[in-house]
Amino acid sequence: MTDLIAGLTVAIVALPLALGFGITSGMSAAAGLSTAIIAGLLAALFGGSKYQVSGPTGAMTVILIPVVHQFGISAIPALGIMAGAMVVLMAIFKLGAIINRVPWMVVEGFTVGIAFIISLQQIPLALGIAKGNGEKSYVVAWNSLQNALTIGLNFSSLLIVAITLMIKFSYPVLTRKLGLTLHIPASFMALLIVTLITKLFSIDVVTIGSIPRSLGALQKIEFSNLTSLLIPALWIALLAAVESLLSARVADGMAHEKVHFEPNRELFGQGIATVAASIFGGMPATGAIARTSVNVRSHAKSRLASIFHALVLLFIALVAAPLVSQIPTAVIAGLLLGTSYRILNPVSIMESLRTTKSEASVLIVTAFSTVAIDLIWGMAIGIALHMGLARYSKKPASL
Template identity: 50%
Template sequence: MSAIPALQPRLTWRSAARHAAGLLVPRRSDYAELPRSWRRDLIAGVTVGIVALPLALGFGVASGVGAAAGLVTAIVAGFVAAVFGGSHLQVSGPTGAMTVVLVPVVARYGPDAVFALSILAGLLVVVMGLVGMGRLVSVIPWPVVEGFTLGIGVIIFLQQVPLALDVPKPDGENAALVAVSTLRVADWSVATVPLMLTVGAIVLMLVLARIRRSLPGSLIAVAAVTVVAEVADLPVARIGELPASLPSPSFPGWDNEAIAALFPAALAIAALAALESLLSARVADGMVEEVPNTQADRELVGQGLANIASGIFGGMPATGAIARTAVNVRAGARTRVASASHAVVLVAVVLLATPVVALIPTAALAGVLIVTAVRMIDLGTARSILRSTRSDGLVFVVTVAVTIVFDLVVAVEAGVAVAAFLALRAMSRVSGLRREGVPELDAAEEDALLHEHIAVYRFHGALFFGGTKQFLDELTSVKHVHVIILALTDVRMMDASGANALTEIVTSLQRRGITVLLKGLDASQLRVAGAVGVLAAIGELHYFHDISAAVAHARNHVRHELNGRSQLDCATSPAR
């Protein structure tokens, strides 16, 4: 038997290694549907590639890293996440949410820091997947998710003001303040032309969407605006020269000081990459029934590897992209070949069309991103949340406000914190304690006397750190009672704070000579009660599974107490 404990760590390490291998290694089952779906997958890949091109260029420019970095990210991160991720339908690449986080990073540390940041954040996301944090996204409340999305839409819209006016981006990290500064310093005699191109791209996209939603409106709008700018020889800023091939892989130079400086930003980017990717994958799962659901931990590992690869090739951090993933699903994708082939389409653009892409006005990309931002702002959903409950409305408003004023990760943290506080407050309000009659007592004189000295209290709801004060106050104020029976059958949840309060109550009552009997905890609650010391305080003989047994014990105890007092009174009374 002594050898068994020694083997236990080895078995644990083996199981951990098998778990990690299962998350890191692609599987044959990932492509089980390919013989039946390869045509649809390839068509979907081409469709998504066409949609992703202007978005990748636009997000690269908007983040301050450059169009080439955006394109590299869409190719490298898109392909790696498709192969290693946990979703069959997810399309990954640069996104508006990530752009929002990167703008202040570029302003503070410069564009070159983004590559190291992508690798560092990728490592953190891989670790998150390996330790099983993929399920945490399910605890994020809906108002937080929607508030986060609406806030992102507002920030992306504001970030396009300098691009739409061809004005160099003023210094600053807050998108609203930068937009206001841009309007103040703009030379409107020059800015009118790029603004008209931006408006033209927006109008064309909206018209094409009304004619046929399946048309690649963003690509057509960008192409049309580019042709107009070229034919009219308009003096507007262009994307400029792009590499004619993918850059060679290289690791950015960094030291301990650089890592320490970038770590907070990397942590924020890792949290955002995990959150947005899992939310996007969950949306994709809801759109198709026959495709297996996303493996959350594997999806995190895949996204982490995608970010590492993107940084090595000179790209920016990436996440699962909700809009491109939705296009992928609607185009008929059923396996990860679709998202992998979208990366191949973008490689073809790099190899064959970079001279043409270099001519695209940045104002056209601003138009594409403005339409993307407006589509993220779902006023119907916002109205529904605000009309639902005050608590949900408050959570939604707080998340939107913090997203716009501060940043996305702080917004999610603040939204979840407010939602948790309000949920705990609501839970404590519906929890309570009430006194009940003692069962199985009749009107006989003895039983009536016993009834005066036995009290039954029933607690319902949650016994936790937010709802123990009322419980404590009411019980410790009870008088003229020998035995209290606490019926806890209706306790839905008990944490260590609740169990500790119960221990304090039992100890306080017993100091006053009141015996406490407990009844009705389930197995998990008993474990908590035992660990905290409740059972030790009452003694094992004072815990019951049945109310009848508890009442019988209480009756015997009170009889014993009353008889003992009677005998004591006789012994101490003066002889006649």
């Protein structure tokens, strides 16, 4: 029974995130939702962690945005199949244990960088304006602000974002003070209340739009750009491997597991999940730290919770698609801004910065490189700095 409750809770949390990351990636809300369903189900069945919840993530959208910009959405099925196959090969060659040893301060810096990028990606939606030109998230955000100053702000969108954030952060405090034990996540309450407000008061805002009542359509695979897609596919495979193993590692720590997850089996499951999601109109997926954490905190005991989460999302896609289509995109922007703040976790960051100067510098440099260059280079620079500082201090590096 606890697995079913955990699965339902995770599904409610996953819904706005799946929709949001689908939109942010340059694909669609439907693509994000189908990814959460297909990848969530297959990774739970074939993966190596009993707590892992998989689907579209903010980190993956960062890599997908320039690919979609350069090659178009039609390239994503081939890209996803290639990346998923690479992750499966990593599992076959038993690279999971090696990838799983990425230094913790590199992971912290990487996570901080992702949180900043997710925040920057929401600026156009929050302002209610067209996305500015540029490939880097900070360039797009700056150009979007310039556009807003030129053509004017959409105050309805800003108000919706503000109300969404207010509900998301005040709802848990209010329920606790009132002694209520409602098992409804704050993000879902914010989504529900603000969507109802926009409908009741006929507020003119952009909504998610039509979502097909289906699991996803079989996609035509474009073979014309396979050579050009090889490097992006490799980056996606590396990101999927690192993020998924990190998420599983965090889950074991939260659950105080004595028997830890199987890294190579986890890679196999994630690879299969990405291939399948891409074939049916979704996007490459990874283990999602935020949703996996909710799963553990909701007292999940087995992979049945993750399976049930995917089935609940499938039910929503088949039955409630017309209702989901009415959700304002500004609500999604507000929820993702709140999520990025939670990912950032200022208290944890301050504690990390109070450690040794070497570890603090690894965190800062990794975070800055992740935002300024890209995710893979950010992690590579962080690992190189960690190993260099460890050698300099004559301490063995953990990689």
